[in-house]
Amino acid sequence: MWTVFGTWRRVSRVRRLPADLYTSRPALTQPPINNLRRNLLSSAYSTMAQDKYRLPVNVQPSHYEVTVWTDLKTCKFGGFVNISLDIHEETSTVELNSNDLVLGQASIYSDASQSLQLQSGQAVDKEQQRVAFTFPKALPAGSKAQLKLAFDGALKSSMRGYYMSAYEEKGETKHYALTQFEAIDARAAFPCWDEPLLKATFAITMVSHADTVNLSNMPAISEEAYEPGNNANTDTEISKLLSSLPAEHKWKITKFETTPPMSSYIVAYANGPFVHLEQKVVMPLSGKTVPLRIYSTPDVIHQAAFALDVAARVIPIYETVFDVEYPLPKLDTLVASDFDAGAMENWGLITGRTNALLLDPARADIHAQKNVAKTQSHEVAHMWFGNITTMRWWDNLYLNEGFATLMGEVIILNKIFPEWKANSEFISDHLHSALALDAKLSSHPIEVECPDASYIDQIFDALSYSKAASVLRMLCDYVGEEKFLKGVSLYLKKNLYKNTVTNDLFEGISTATGLDTISIMDNWIKKQGFPVITVTENANGIHVRQDRFIETGQVDPKENETIWKVPLSILTVDKDGKATVDKSALLEDRETDITLDNSQAFKLNAGTVGVYRVLYTPERLAKIAAEASKDNSIFSLDDRMGILYDVNALSKAGLAKISDALTVMELLGSNEKEYLVWSTIAESLGGLTSTFWESPETVELVRALIRSLFVPIVKRLGYEYSAEEPLDVTQLRTLAISMAGGSGQDQGVIDELKSRFAHYMSTGDDSKIPADLQGSVFIAAVKYGGRAEYEAVLKIQENPPTPTARIAAIRAMANTRDPELIDQTFSYILNKSRDQDVVYYWRGFQSNIHARRQIATFFKQNYSTFMKRFDGNSTMRYLVPLAFGALSTKDDVKSIEEFFEGKDNSTYHMSLAQTLETIRTRIGYIERSLDDLTGWLAKWDKRSKL
Structure with missing residues (x-):
C-alpha cells in the first residue's frame, strides 16, 4: 500500500498455479493445502501469546465462498458466506471478526456428525469487532465444519470496508462501490477471520445491476443475467437472495475463480460503470500470456494508459528478478475517485486514487509521471512480496512495505526509467524523511508491537516504509545487489503462500551471501533510532x-x-x-x-x-565542501546530497552550527549542475523560512539568499519547456521558478507567473501554463492576486482537467493571504471538499505563514466534526501534525496539550506525540541558532552588495 504521503493502484485469464498449491472452484476441500496450513498455523500460534486482541486459534478457516449483492441505487449491500473450517480443539463456540454489519442466524454443518446446527447464542464485542456464535453441540477436535452466515450493510463514503465512491458525469453525480480492507476492514464487508496469518482460499460471487461491471481478485468464470424461473444453474441460495432484491432492477450474477491461499486484507471486489484499457504481457518464466487491464469510470479512462504501460513493463522484470512465476491469471488496476490511502495491492486487483494512477500525456508534468510510475511499480512488487509471502502479524508490516518501496521505487524503477536517477531521488524521498522521524524519541522501531487495531493503522508511516526501505538498501549495498536479490528469491521460494517474520528474510539473504545478516540487521530492525x-x-x-x-x-x-x-x-x-x-x-x-x-x-x-x-570537525567539513564544489569532484551526486542533509540535521541538533550549514550550501551552490542537489538546497532554505517564520527580518534575509541563488537559474533557463531537453534541465527550471516566485523577492518572476494566469482567466486558454509550472502559477495568482484569481482557481479545483490540477488548485486556495478567503476555504473544507482531499488543504495552509495559527484554531473549533467525519480511516493522524506541527512557541505547546487533555487520541496518539516533540525541538533550535543565523546572513548580505 502507498500512503497519502506517497500515492496508489487491475480482467482476463493467464496462468494457473501448480495443482498442489491451487484448486479451482467448485472444489472446497484441498487436503495438501489444509495439511500445510494446519501445520503452519499451529507452529506459528504456538509462539504467540493469545490475548484479547487476537482471535482464538481453536477454529480456523480454510476456504470462503462469499456471495455479495450490491445495490448502487439504495446504497446497500449484503450477502452470505459459507466458510470451511478446521476444528483444532473441541468447541461449541466459533468466534470471528465482524464490524458494522447486520448478521443473520448462523448455522454450522459438522462433517464429523453429519448434522446441521443453528446457533443457540450470539455475543458481540463491538470494541474488538468480533462476534461469537454458540452451538448446542460441541464440534470435535480434528474435524471439519462449514459455517453459513448472512449479512447486510450500508454503502457509506467511509473509504474503508466495502464503500461508495462518487464521480461527476455530464453534471450528474454517479456512484460505484469498491473495497479497501487493509489493515482490518474486511470484517466490515463480510464476517471473516481478519488476521493476516489466517490465510484461506476465496471464491467470490457478485450479484449486481445488469448494466454494471463486477471485478474481483480473480477472473470471472461465468456471468449471466438473472431471469426468475429461467436460471436452472443458479444456486438455490442465490435465487432466494435475488428474490428478495428490488424487482424493478435487472440483476446479474458474476462468479469468479477461486483464489490461492491469501490473507483477508488483500481480498477485493468492486461494482460500477467501469470501462477499461488492456495490454497483454508474455511472462519470461512461464511463457504464459497475462492480460493486464486498468479500469476507471468513463470520464477519465483516457488518462489511464501510462499506469497500464508501467505495469506491463515491470511485471515481467519482477518475475525474472524474484525467479518466481506470477501466480495469478490476470492483473487489474482500478482507479478510484475516493480513496483513503494512495493505492492498495489487492492481489490481482490493485486499487488507488486518481492522482496516483492517472495522467494526461498532453498535460503531465514530470512529478506526476514519477508519482504514477512509483505507485504502480510499488504495488506490483507486492504481488510477490506481501501477497504470495505475507508477514505473520502487523508488527512485521515493513516486510511488505519497506521491500515494496525499495524494489518498486528504486531497483525496478531504475531499470525502466534510468534517466530519473531513482537511487539518488530515494535519498530525498525516503532516507531523509526516515531519519527525520526516527531522530525523535517518539519514533518507534521498524519492527514494532501493535497489539490493537488503533495502533496498527498508525504504523503505516515513514518508519515502516522509508526507514525499512533504507536499511534494506543499506544491506543491499553492503552485500551487493546480485546476492541481495538472490537471497530475496530464496526467501520467497521457501515461503510460498506462507507467513513470515523478520529472520525468515535475513536467513535467505544469509544463505545467498555467506554473511550473518541476521546479526548485522537485528538492531536496525528491532531497535528505535539510528x-x-x-x-x-x-x-x-x-x-x-x-x-x-x-x-x-x-x-x-x-x-x-x-x-x-x-x-x-x-x-x-x-x-x-x-x-x-x-x-x-x-x-x-x-x-x-x-x-x-x-x-x-x-x-x-x-x-x-x-x-x-x-x-x-568544522575543518574537515570545510575541506569536504570545497572538494564537493569542484567540477568532476570525487564526491558523487549522492555524496553531495548526503553532505547537505547531514550538516543541516546536525545544525538543528546543535552538533554543528547553522552557519556551517549555510556555508556548505553557498559553496555547493556556486558550481552545482544537478537538480537533486539544488532541490536539497531549496528544501534546506525553505526549512529555515518555515522554522524562523515569526522573525520577519531574518526570514527576509533568507529569502534574499534564495533569490540570489535561484533567480540567476531562472534567467539562464527561462520559462519555456522542450520535450527534447534533458530531464535535469526541466526539473531545475521548475524548481528555480518555484523558489524565486515563492520567496516573494523577485517581482519579475511573480509578474511572469501572474501574467500567465491572467491570460488563462481572460481567454480560457491554459497553453501558457506548462504542466510543470501549474503549481507555481496557481499559487502566485492566488497569493499575489485577489478574489477573482481565487474564484478562478476554485473552479479549476471543482472541474479539473487532471488530478494533479485539482491538487495544485487546492494548494493554491490554501495559500491566499486574504483573511476572508482563508475563512472561505475553511468553509469549503467543512461543506464541500472530498474527504480524500482535506489533507491537501492542510498541507497548503501549513506552508502559508499567514494561515498557520488560523488552521490550528480551525482544527480545534471543528474537532468533533472532523472526528466524526473521519471515523474509521487514517485522516486524523495526518491532520494533527499538519494543523499544529509548524508552530514554534512554548505557549503553543501548552495550548496543544491543554486542548487534547482528556480526548480519546487512540487513533492518532503517535502523530500527536511526534508533533509536540517537533515543536519543542524547534523552540530549542530557534533559541540556540537565531544569533548565529542572523550573523551569517548579515555578513552574506554585505558581501552580496559589494
Whole structure:
C-alpha cells in the first residue's frame, strides 16, 4: 500500500498455479493445502501469546465462498458466506471478526456428525469487532465444519470496508462501490477471520445491476443475467437472495475463480460503470500470456494508459528478478475517485486514487509521471512480496512495505526509467524523511508491537516504509545487489503462500551471501533510532564513534545503549587522486580507529547509503565542501546530497552550527549542475523560512539568499519547456521558478507567473501554463492576486482537467493571504471538499505563514466534526501534525496539550506525540541558532552588495 504521503493502484485469464498449491472452484476441500496450513498455523500460534486482541486459534478457516449483492441505487449491500473450517480443539463456540454489519442466524454443518446446527447464542464485542456464535453441540477436535452466515450493510463514503465512491458525469453525480480492507476492514464487508496469518482460499460471487461491471481478485468464470424461473444453474441460495432484491432492477450474477491461499486484507471486489484499457504481457518464466487491464469510470479512462504501460513493463522484470512465476491469471488496476490511502495491492486487483494512477500525456508534468510510475511499480512488487509471502502479524508490516518501496521505487524503477536517477531521488524521498522521524524519541522501531487495531493503522508511516526501505538498501549495498536479490528469491521460494517474520528474510539473504545478516540487521530492525558517527582525526587516520542521534542533540545515556553494526562505506583518495570505496568496513563496537591517509580527501557513507549521520570537525567539513564544489569532484551526486542533509540535521541538533550549514550550501551552490542537489538546497532554505517564520527580518534575509541563488537559474533557463531537453534541465527550471516566485523577492518572476494566469482567466486558454509550472502559477495568482484569481482557481479545483490540477488548485486556495478567503476555504473544507482531499488543504495552509495559527484554531473549533467525519480511516493522524506541527512557541505547546487533555487520541496518539516533540525541538533550535543565523546572513548580505 502507498500512503497519502506517497500515492496508489487491475480482467482476463493467464496462468494457473501448480495443482498442489491451487484448486479451482467448485472444489472446497484441498487436503495438501489444509495439511500445510494446519501445520503452519499451529507452529506459528504456538509462539504467540493469545490475548484479547487476537482471535482464538481453536477454529480456523480454510476456504470462503462469499456471495455479495450490491445495490448502487439504495446504497446497500449484503450477502452470505459459507466458510470451511478446521476444528483444532473441541468447541461449541466459533468466534470471528465482524464490524458494522447486520448478521443473520448462523448455522454450522459438522462433517464429523453429519448434522446441521443453528446457533443457540450470539455475543458481540463491538470494541474488538468480533462476534461469537454458540452451538448446542460441541464440534470435535480434528474435524471439519462449514459455517453459513448472512449479512447486510450500508454503502457509506467511509473509504474503508466495502464503500461508495462518487464521480461527476455530464453534471450528474454517479456512484460505484469498491473495497479497501487493509489493515482490518474486511470484517466490515463480510464476517471473516481478519488476521493476516489466517490465510484461506476465496471464491467470490457478485450479484449486481445488469448494466454494471463486477471485478474481483480473480477472473470471472461465468456471468449471466438473472431471469426468475429461467436460471436452472443458479444456486438455490442465490435465487432466494435475488428474490428478495428490488424487482424493478435487472440483476446479474458474476462468479469468479477461486483464489490461492491469501490473507483477508488483500481480498477485493468492486461494482460500477467501469470501462477499461488492456495490454497483454508474455511472462519470461512461464511463457504464459497475462492480460493486464486498468479500469476507471468513463470520464477519465483516457488518462489511464501510462499506469497500464508501467505495469506491463515491470511485471515481467519482477518475475525474472524474484525467479518466481506470477501466480495469478490476470492483473487489474482500478482507479478510484475516493480513496483513503494512495493505492492498495489487492492481489490481482490493485486499487488507488486518481492522482496516483492517472495522467494526461498532453498535460503531465514530470512529478506526476514519477508519482504514477512509483505507485504502480510499488504495488506490483507486492504481488510477490506481501501477497504470495505475507508477514505473520502487523508488527512485521515493513516486510511488505519497506521491500515494496525499495524494489518498486528504486531497483525496478531504475531499470525502466534510468534517466530519473531513482537511487539518488530515494535519498530525498525516503532516507531523509526516515531519519527525520526516527531522530525523535517518539519514533518507534521498524519492527514494532501493535497489539490493537488503533495502533496498527498508525504504523503505516515513514518508519515502516522509508526507514525499512533504507536499511534494506543499506544491506543491499553492503552485500551487493546480485546476492541481495538472490537471497530475496530464496526467501520467497521457501515461503510460498506462507507467513513470515523478520529472520525468515535475513536467513535467505544469509544463505545467498555467506554473511550473518541476521546479526548485522537485528538492531536496525528491532531497535528505535539510528547512530551519528563522529569522526576525529589522528596521526594514523581517523577515530570513529557511534552514538544514538536525537534531533535535539541531547541524548540521555539510557537512550544511548544500542550498538548498531554500521557499514561505513569509506571513500578514500590515493596520492594519484584515484578514489576507491571500501564497502567491507563494518563498525561493530562503540568506537574504533581506522587507518587511512587523512592528508587526502575522504568521506564516510560513500553514496549516502547508510542509515546514519556523519559528524566531522568544522575543518574537515570545510575541506569536504570545497572538494564537493569542484567540477568532476570525487564526491558523487549522492555524496553531495548526503553532505547537505547531514550538516543541516546536525545544525538543528546543535552538533554543528547553522552557519556551517549555510556555508556548505553557498559553496555547493556556486558550481552545482544537478537538480537533486539544488532541490536539497531549496528544501534546506525553505526549512529555515518555515522554522524562523515569526522573525520577519531574518526570514527576509533568507529569502534574499534564495533569490540570489535561484533567480540567476531562472534567467539562464527561462520559462519555456522542450520535450527534447534533458530531464535535469526541466526539473531545475521548475524548481528555480518555484523558489524565486515563492520567496516573494523577485517581482519579475511573480509578474511572469501572474501574467500567465491572467491570460488563462481572460481567454480560457491554459497553453501558457506548462504542466510543470501549474503549481507555481496557481499559487502566485492566488497569493499575489485577489478574489477573482481565487474564484478562478476554485473552479479549476471543482472541474479539473487532471488530478494533479485539482491538487495544485487546492494548494493554491490554501495559500491566499486574504483573511476572508482563508475563512472561505475553511468553509469549503467543512461543506464541500472530498474527504480524500482535506489533507491537501492542510498541507497548503501549513506552508502559508499567514494561515498557520488560523488552521490550528480551525482544527480545534471543528474537532468533533472532523472526528466524526473521519471515523474509521487514517485522516486524523495526518491532520494533527499538519494543523499544529509548524508552530514554534512554548505557549503553543501548552495550548496543544491543554486542548487534547482528556480526548480519546487512540487513533492518532503517535502523530500527536511526534508533533509536540517537533515543536519543542524547534523552540530549542530557534533559541540556540537565531544569533548565529542572523550573523551569517548579515555578513552574506554585505558581501552580496559589494
